[in-house]
Amino acid sequence: MWGEIVDFAYWVVVGLFLIGFFGVLTDTNLIKIAIGLNIMEASLLLLLVRLAFSPGDSPPIVSEGILNYADPVPQALTLTAIVIGASTTALLLSFIIKTYKYYGSVDLKEIRRMER
């Protein structure tokens, strides 16, 4: 199941993903949930970049005398993912601002208590 080598970058990817997911699962502060989602997203971006790169590769900008380039396709996908992540985060944060203006709190427990 484990293969021979699990790259160090993969440990960072899984670690970041789990940290972010732990925050999303357990925290009750909406801002911290947004931060957790962003950490999860960062780990996936790192995975995409890692998949495009093997040691010794140059960035995919063609110039003379370079033979090995990193794969440009996952990098372009990463750019797309960053942009979409930023947009969704902006929308998420504005919903949180609206929630704060309505309830006076961003803590889910307090909001639930007020709803009762």
Added chain:
Amino acid sequence: MIRKSVALVILAILGLLVMGGLAELPLPAERMSESVTSRHILSEGVSDTGAVNLVTAVLFDYRGFDTLGEATVIFAAAAGVVLLFFRHDLPTSRLGLSSLAKRSIMVLAPFVFVTGLYIVMFGHVTPGGGFQGGVVWATLTILLCIVYGTAFEWRFINTRTKTLLESLGAIAFILLGLVGIYRGDFFLSNIAAGFRAGVPGELTSGGAIPLLNLAIGLKVAAGLALIFYNMVKKDVG
């Protein structure tokens, strides 16, 4: 407490599963030697598009249509934020920071603008492009907003200007795409639609890519500036 321990157990199982999956992934070099797309782009990318930066070549030539969709996502996010905070188009602070900060930001602002312009216009030659340069332009409006107070931004770079710039970027992108259809090729086709490939590595190379970068840069800058301004402005309701 129970909640946290249950979460930890779930995460441990998830982590093991994900690690097992990642260990089975092919190495990047193996995957690339099997991927027809990546090999084609690496070997033929420069002659296909005229752009030296292959990431930009993928974004604005091979998958230009996806980039249009991506720009639409920013538009949708900006529209959502504006919709959530609309009705309250009022400046929140008139004072801003000290006059020292105001003077130095005016010295700094042209350089920030030119840096953004450089990143946008050289997107097909060096790392960068419309999205990155657009973000630099958006930080310029954010800096002005912080230093001069939002009243300044409300008066000089108002929402109408930003909406106009964003629409202009989108319309320019679509028109450049329609040139491809007009010339008898596909939507957003670049060299095949008669744009000049130029000498790879020069500013005028890459056919329509610099123009598409400029359109995307305008759109991203205006969209992000709109999002920021709508978040910080005073909500009187």
